[in-house]
Amino acid sequence: MKRRPGSVFEVVCAFLTLSCCFGFYLPGLAPVSFCGEESDDCKKEIQLFVNRLDSVESVLPYEYDVFDFCQDAQELRPSENLGQVLFGERIETSPYKFALYKNKECEKVCTKSYDVSKPEEKSKLDFLKKGIQLNYQHHWIVDNMPVTWCYNVEDGQKYCNPGFPIGCFVDGNGHPKDACVISAQFNGKNTYYMFNHVDITITYHSGEEEGWRGARLVSATLEPRSYKHEDENKPLCDGEPMSISGDPNSNAKITYTYSVRFEKNNQIKWASRWDYILVSMPHTNIQWFSIMNSLVIVLFLSGMVAMIMLRTLHKDIARYNQVDQEDAQEESGWKQVHGDVFRPPRRGMLLSIFLGQGTQIFIMTFITLFLACLGFLSPANRGALMTCAVVLWVLLGTPAGYVSARMYKTFGGEKWKTNVLLTALLCPGIVFADFFIMNLILWVEGSSAAIPFGTLIAILALWFGISVPLTFAGAYFGFKKKAIEHPVRTNQIPRQIPEQSFFTKPLPGIVMGGILPFGCIFIQLFFILNSIWSHQMYYMFGFLFLVFIILLITCSEATMLLCYFHLCAEDYHWWWRSFLTSSFTAFYLLVYAVHYFFSKLQIIGMASTILYFGYTMIMVLIFFLFTGTIGFFACFWFVSKIYSVVKVD
Structure with a gap:
């Protein structure tokens, strides 16, 4: 139909x-309005905040100040909630401050000099080089909105990354890594290139025709650049890139600059200003279809499981209630264990x-x-x-x-x-x-x-x-x-369990029971792991909630079906088995996390590896308890229901 x-x-x-x-x-x-002058309902200064820096090659995030970048003279930290602290977010003010409508070109922020003869400065320079080599990314914030780096990817699509690298590295063989592939200027061997300049574009929605003062920011994008400023007091944003020699005995001097430009766009509403970031997330369009396809398949399989289970039980119970007790016990096995099925585990x-x-x-x-x-x-x-x-x-x-x-x-x-x-x-x-x-x-x-x-x-x-x-x-x-x-009494003497076939033994049933529930979550699991370890933004909570409901249904029906098969084989030890059947999905989660680590991530270092698997074990334990509980109570309801329907003594 x-x-x-x-x-x-x-x-x-x-x-x-x-x-x-x-x-x-x-x-x-609430939206924040910015004006050319300060007032009660309008802010004059646009403050750029900096967050922690992270990398796909390391689980260890670091604060902005650790890399010895330009710091705000009056550094302030906004209040952080518990979730931000647990996730390691460290937001603070930066020296990048803008006035609305005032464009600036090649504005100096600060200059950092490193003399390798001084141990403290050499340590800072080495740490900065290590951050470049591991491709650590800045995360900047303007008006509670990420400052994104938008660039073209395959098929002419634009991807907006909520972070941008601090630099890139060209190895001793002349092979560029990470962002160094974007320009032929990055051609020195064993050389680090610093993105010491940013071209910032801030788009605003004017309130002149809408009854409110000032402007509201609707997007903030930037382009990281590398320029070697010969005169730090009169920087010129052109010429050769800012290079740092890979020689550990070479000094370095870095001048940080920025340009800012304001653009008016009244077509973008303030409430939808995140859309351009979310729409450009990688593989989003394909995954919408894949997720819906997965949900339909899981719904179909769940319906088949429910139909087979209900038709079999209905026929079995009807036949049992129509014949004598002795004939029924000879026909079916699940009724013979009614005196032991509720024996405490x-x-x-x-x-x-x-x-x-x-x-x-x-x-x-x-x-x-x-x-x-x-x-x-x-x-x-x-x-x-x-x-x-x-x-x-x-x-x-x-x-x-x-x-x-x-x-x-x-x-x-x-x-x-x-x-x-x-x-x-x-x-x-x-x-x-x-x-x-x-x-x-x-x-x-x-x-x-x-x-x-x-x-x-x-x-x-x-x-x-x-x-x-x-x-x-x-x-x-x-x-x-x-x-x-319980609907039936428990016998004093336990019934002997007959020899079981391979498929009705505990371990094969438990191993098979977790396959179907895992099948309905592995696509969403990929996105979740990406958001945690690859630092991508996760926002598909609607589909995640649907997958959550499907997971409940699948865990319940798979556990009830296998429980019925075991009872038919006169094996009444279903308490622990019902819990472990659905909770074995956590084992497949662990296997997938190990596969994801070796196939998708580029994490290096013992500390990062230990952290990855340490946090993964917490996720696996929580998922083990969650899925096991769902399967147990579904099976408990199922067993109580069938033994209350039939006429057993």
């Missing part, structure tokens, strides 16, 4: 996509702890993605995504404690103090220990991503001061309620 145009499916997809691409300012970042304490933590992560993820779809957690609102996730996790300790305690009581456990303590401390403790070790490495390397000691204390205060008490409160209500009642 053809789906008619304008169906509910299309409307939902269109709403989610548009709300994420064009709804950044709906929740409310081994290590029920650990399973209940995982379920509590998984519930906490699931609710946190759902609310975070929903808010992101509404535009509250857009890239324009820096650090909001991580801040929201951390705050939600802290406040959701009550559901974690409640679910863990309730399930542990259902399993017949009696060590309630141990249960609640481990629920509050085990998984968060593993994550914090991993995070702390990674932070020590960042601190030793002098990276800006190292979390300050005060912030670590604040995180511990949130954990022990809010999350742990809320977990205890949830556990109190969970233990206070009676255990979940």
Whole structure:
């Protein structure tokens, strides 16, 4: 049957996509107007902010001042939220300050001289060369908007990069690296070329005809240049590029300059000023189709799984209820284990702890993605995504404690103090220990991503001061309620499990169970890993939310189907298996992350490698708890449902 145009499916997809691409300012970042003179509703000076520098060849970001660039005499740091601190963003003012409508040509900022006979200056120059060789990128901000470097790529398309390199390197064989390929002037062997000049273009929307004063900035772009200024007091932005010899005993002198030009464009609205950046993201047009195609395939497969499962069960239950009890037991195997199917699992304490933590992560993820779809957690609102996730996790300790305690009581456990303590401390403790070790490495390397000691204390205060008490409160209500009642009684003597075929043994079923859920996320996973490790902007929260819903459905249906097959084989050990079947998707996530590291990234250095896999293990653990919890509760509902429908004693 053809789906008619304008169906509910299309409307939902269109709403989610548009709300994420064009709804950044709906929740409310207020526009700022700039005028030729200062007033209450208008700013005169346009301040350029600088953020941390990062590289695709290193996981270690560094602050702007570490590279000894020109600094602001009155350096100020705007207040940063928790998410910005955790992501290592270090925003500060720069000496680049502009007045609206006033164009400037080859304006000097400062001059830096390096005498290699002085150890301190030699160390600074060596660090600058290392940054050029690793292709570290500037990230500048004007009016809360990234200053982009736009250039043409394949097929005449324009790509706008929210960063630009500090320089480039030509090796001893004369092979240019990175940005040195853009010009034949970069031809010296074993030479570093510094981008010490930028041509900045600021586009504004005038309010003359719209009832508000001044102008609002709608784009900021630049072109990095390299010029060797012979006279630092009278710089001329032409001639040879600014080169630094690869000889460690050579001195260097760098003069930094800039040009700024203002352009009026009333066709671009302030609310849509991010569009030119998002539209130019690499492979975006192709991936829209690929993601939708993946969603349709996963929906089709999920529908097939549901149809096969429901038709088989309906036929099986109907036939069982129409014949005598003895005949039914001879016909089918899943009914013969009704006296053992709700037998408490081994290590029920650990399973209940995982379920509590998984519930906490699931609710946190759902609310975070929903808010992101509404535009509250857009890239324009820096650090909001991580801040929201951390705050939600802290406040959701009550559901974690409640679910863990309730399930542990259902399993017949009696060590309630141990249960609640481990629920509050085990998984968060593993994550914090991993995070702390990674932070020590960042601190030793002098990276800006190292979390300050005060912030670590604040995180511990949130954990022990809010999350742990809320977990205890949830556990109190969970233990206070009676255990979940099962539809059938459990026999005193366990039934012997017959010899299983290869496909109904635990390990093959668990390995197969994670394939389908991983198939619905690997495209989005590529974009997510790119945004984390390749420093690309992620904004497709609408499609991510749809993939999230599809992942829930797929994990549930795959787990229920395999659980049914195992029960038919008279294997009633489904508790742990239902959790591990869907959580094995995390293993495929780990394999994909390893593949991504070796095939897509250019990361070098032991510290960067350890950091990559250290943070990856945190992601894998969170995904393990999340998917396992979804599969378990889907299977728990499924088993309770089928054994409550049939007439078993």
